[in-house]
Amino acid sequence: MSNTATHLPSDLPRRRLMTGIAASLALAAVPALASKPEKIAVEVWKDPNCGCCVDWIKHMEDxxxxxxxxxxxxxxxxxKLGLPTRLGSCHTALVGNYLLEGHVPASDVHKLLKQKPKALGLTVPGMPVxxxxxxxxxxxxRKDPYDVLLVxxxxMNSDVSTSVFTSYR
Incomplete structure (x- = not known):
């Protein structure tokens, strides 16, 4: 019987080390992949020719x-979502059970979804620069001051009211 058949190859410890390192790296990446948040669905109604709506949609996607x-x-x-015209803007959106009207910053939408207030949603009336x-x-x-309003x-009487959710000055 030959000795070479019973001996381990000389590079086996190196292979084990490399396999161990690769496994450790793979396991380290799993929590990062698992913790990556799912994208949140938003449905938007807008005029087909509105460029600022397209820019807001890109902001949301980003x-x-x-x-x-x-x-x-x-x-x-x-x-249909129950928002009076006086609180309107150029596009209307629905995220979860909340309406979004106008140029609401994504950070405020995230805050709304985290806080979950009893509300119709958020609006930025008009189109503040x-x-x-x-x-x-x-x-x-140019940056004009504006408020994001919680609606x-x-x-009891279906009246709509607002309060300042976030103020940008």
Whole structure:
């Protein structure tokens, strides 16, 4: 019987070390992959020709949202979701059970979804320059002050009221 058949190859300890390192690296990556948050679905109704809406959608996608777009205008969607015209803007969105109207920053949407207040949602009435989607190069870095409003509905009489959710100054 030959001795070479019973001896381990001289590079076996090196192979074991390399296999161990590879396994450790793979296991270290698993929590990072597992903890990567799922993208949050947002449905948006907008005018097909609105460029600032497209910019807001990109802002949302860059901040952890996946967006489905309806280029059919937003007046009907806004009305169905119960938001008065006086609180309107150029696009209406739905995330979870909350409406979003206008150029609401993604950070406020994340905050809303974390806090889960009893509310219809958030609105940025009008189209304030400097808000997400209204902050492109055409505006020359201008940033007007604006408020993100939390919209609530009185269950007794269906009146809609607002309070400042976040103020940008």
């Amino acid at each position: 901040n952890g949202f996946t967006v489905t777009v309806h280029d059919s205008g937003n007046t009907t969607a806004r009305a 400097g808000s997400p989607g209204m902050d492109g190069p055409d505006y020359g870095g 609530t509905r009185n269950l």
